[in-house]
Amino acid sequence: MSPTNPSLSPERVRADVAELLGCDPAEIGSDDDLVDLGLDSVRMMTLVERWRAQGATTLEFPDLAERPELGHWTALLTGSAA
Known part of the structure; x- marks a missing residue:
């Protein structure tokens, strides 16, 4: 399941x-x-805990650690580019 959350903006x-x-x-x-x-x-x-509290409930630490790049994280969390 994707951690994408519409309440988290790229900004x-x-x-x-x-x-x-x-x-x-x-x-x-x-x-x-x-x-x-x-x-x-x-x-x-x-960040994982903060973003989970904002609705990215399926986000896990490895999702971020695997590719520690802002663009990847933004796409993962919001579905859009950084």
Whole structure:
């Protein structure tokens, strides 16, 4: 089952990731490796829990860890490109 959730916008996904990285959302490229930018597994779990609370109830940690790229996460969560 896909974690796609219409209540999560691409802008919200980008802003949530940027908040945990401590940077401006515009600084994150769609294909950037978020682990290389400093996002660790604890922060990924924070995002999983946050996005589950916003309705992405089928989202699991491996969904994010498998491809830690903003574009992939945005497509996974919203069905649209970053």
